[in-house]
Amino acid sequence: MARLSIRVDLGPDHRLGPGKVRLLEAIAEHGSITAGARALGMSYRRAWMLVEAMNRGFGAALVESQAGGRAGGGARLSALGAEVVEAYRAVERAAQEAAAPALHRLAARCPEGAPPTKT
Template sequence: MPAISGQKPVISIRVDLAPAGRLGPGKIDLLEAIEETGSISGAGRAMTMSYRRAWLLVDNLNRMFRQPLVEASPGGAKGGGARLTAMGREVVAHYRAIESKALKAASLHIDALQDAVAEPSSAEPAGTS
């Protein structure tokens, strides 16, 4: 059976980097959005997240690693902004590699699960997993 609405199954991975914290798809998406938009506020807007929430996540990420992942420059006449550091780009690349390899390794089992999924009308209501 194909995936509903043409969507392919995905794996959501969270890496627990004890005792530093957790690294998951939301934080990685935020880092990629900062790289794309050039600002924390722009990344937050792109993800429908408040600036404060985005800033707190960036602060958390910068504290998790030996080197900051995001460098921000204050606003003013030139408008400020933010960018990923070399370490930030490296962390994103490692996370995406883990995600890709996990999906490839699990694809046979994911396909079996997808084939066993009920039609939408008989499936349980969304959000009850």
């Protein structure tokens, strides 16, 4: 089945796409940047850099961290972070629905599993 992969360009150095949104969802699901990164096969450093870039781009924290200690550390999405994920997923759903007929036509012309031909 053909599907779209959406990247939203919000500014010159500010983009939001499926990888960043999956990272936010993984952080929300696993309760920490470390565990979210691990679930995606990503290094903590890379995940932290992506979170910092998103925080800068939106001008506020999408992920709120809690330092370790007796109660343990962790991270969760801020209200803005949850809103960003939902808005991105809404854009994705709307685009997929709008593009479905054209995607179906394209997919019908591309036998599944067939390697692309050279032009």
